[in-house]
Amino acid sequence: MSFVEQGFQVASPAVQVERAVAELRYGRPVLLSDGSRSLAALALDSVAPAVYDQFADAVGDRHSLLLTSHRAMRLMPGAAQDLAVPLAGISFAQASQLAYGLGASAPDEWHTADRLMSMSAELARLALLLPAMVCADVTGAEHHFAACCKLDHSLLEGAGTARQNFEIVVRTRVPLRDLGDSHFVVFRGGLAQKDQIAIVVGNPDLARPVPVRIHSSCVTGDLCGSLKCDCGDQLRNGLASMKAAGGGVLLYLDQEGRGTGVGAKMRAYGYQHRGLDTIDADAELGYDVDHRRYEAAVAMLRLLHIEKVVLFTNNPTKIAALRSAGIGVESRVPVTGEVTVQNAAYLQTKKDRAGHMLDIEALLAAE
Numbered sequence: 001m002s003f004v005e006q007g008f009q010v011a012s013p014a015v016q017v018e019r020a021v022a023e024l025r026y027g028r029p030v031l032l033s034d035g036s037r038s039l040a041a042l043a044l045d046s047v048a049p050a051v052y053d054q055f056a057d058a059v060g061d062r063h064s065l066l067l068t069s070h071r072a073m074r075l076m077p078g079a080a081q082d083l084a085v086p087l088a089g090i091s092f093a094q095a096s097q098l099a100y101g102l103g104a105s106a107p108d109e110w111h112t113a114d115r116l117m118s119m120s121a122e123l124a125r126l127a128l129l130l131p132a133m134v135c136a137d138v139t140g141a142e143h144h145f146a147a148c149c150k151l152d153h154s155l156l157e158g159a160g161t162a163r164q165n166f167e168i169v170v171r172t173r174v175p176l177r178d179l180g181d182s183h184f185v186v187f188r189g190g191l192a193q194k195d196q197i198a199i200v201v202g203n204p205d206l207a208r209p210v211p212v213r214i215h216s217s218c219v220t221g222d223l224c225g226s227l228k229c230d231c232g233d234q235l236r237n238g239l240a241s242m243k244a245a246g247g248g249v250l251l252y253l254d255q256e257g258r259g260t261g262v263g264a265k266m267r268a269y270g271y272q273h274r275g276l277d278t279i280d281a282d283a284e285l286g287y288d289v290d291h292r293r294y295e296a297a298v299a300m301l302r303l304l305h306i307e308k309v310v311l312f313t314n315n316p317t318k319i320a321a322l323r324s325a326g327i328g329v330e331s332r333v334p335v336t337g338e339v340t341v342q343n344a345a346y347l348q349t350k351k352d353r354a355g356h357m358l359d360i361e362a363l364l365a366a367e
């Protein structure tokens with residue numbers, strides 16, 4: 001019997017993951033299990049200090065902090081694996097400094113994190129919380145956590161298909177400055193995501209490769225004209241050039257901070273103000289170079305009956321993601337913005353460390 005046929009008698013993997021994500025964001029532990037072991041996991045980013053202390057008491061001080069391999073590498077160059085650092089006697093403030101503080105010292109003691117502990121970071125990422133997890137093996141003592149959400153680790157993988165399940169909620173005309181009548185199509189679905197939007201400008205011919213831009217939200221750049229990045233320019237220039245090409249579709253994805261969330265992005269900005277580049281700043285917080293996923297974009301294109309695109313981007317990962325999902329990327333159009341004193345280093349890092357196709361000298365010469 002499928003989950004639909006079983007009606008309200010069982011919760012699907014996606015529902016159970018959504019519940020776990022909500023509890024984690026609320027600052028409560030989640031019990032992750034693999035059939036034989038139970039791990040109580042708490043996100044340092046959302047827990048109140050008093051609850052952190054309560055957790056330490058409940059597990060008899062046998063709790064550890066997960067440092068992702070990215071964070072571990074920042075503290076101990078060469079430590080290219082997820083680590084578990086014993087937390088007995090370590091306060092909430094000390095744990096936070098160790099988990100994501102700048103200039104923190106390497107821990108005195110650590111072990112390689114086991115698979116279940118590493119998996120807890122995936123829950124944190126879904127919850128848009130820093131992947132700094134406080135974990136304890138509570139096998140046999142689960143009754144201390146009777147009121148907490150329980151999640152079998154297989155459900156985290158099982159919920160993956162939900163990332164592609166979207167439906168169109170509404171399609172409405174919106175007149176846009178300089179672009180004329182456009183249509184906003186709202187999509188709902190996915191895993192732990194908000195609604196996504198496609199903006200259709202002009203009248204794209206769906207029988208030919210459709211001009212498409214996949215744009216990740218940037219509240220600072222898109223909305224407020226931040227000079228620290230090129231997002232606002234790329235949003236407006238992308239829409240204008242698609243309109244000039246006869247029409248196109250901009251997918252506006254809820255992926256603030258390369259998928260880490262606005263809280264992490266602002267923390268990373270703080271570290272960038274202290275001299276780190278965009279990638280090292282994210283690594284200090286435990287993140288990889290880019291946490292964005294593109295199942296939503298693929299599902300949205302399919303629902304719009306778009307199979308072949310001309311992609312407006314400088315980012316090779318977006319091209320690869322569409323192609324591997326069977327969307328034809330027939331060609332690419334660069335999308336650029338103004339190079340400013342404040343964003344030049346950011347653009348250079350995108351080019352040098354994330355492989356973006358950007359000719360910064362040519363952009364400067366053209367200004």
Ligand SMILES: Nc1nc2c(ncn2[C@@H]2O[C@H](COP(=O)(O)OP(=O)(O)OP(=O)(O)O)[C@@H](O)[C@H]2O)c(=O)[nH]1
Pocket residue numbers: 214215216217218219229231234255256257258259260264265268269278282312313314315318335356
């Ligand atoms: N973590 C982090 N995210 C950032 C920073 N600056 C911008 N962003 C995010 O980076 C993403 C940029 O999105 P896009 O412009 O769609 O993507 P792109 O990778 O530049 O690719 P193209 O614009 O298509 O060439 C958005 O999610 C921004 O919120 C930063 O310093 N740190």
Ligand SMILES: [Zn+2]
Pocket residue numbers: 218220221222229230231232
């Ligand atoms: Zn931006």
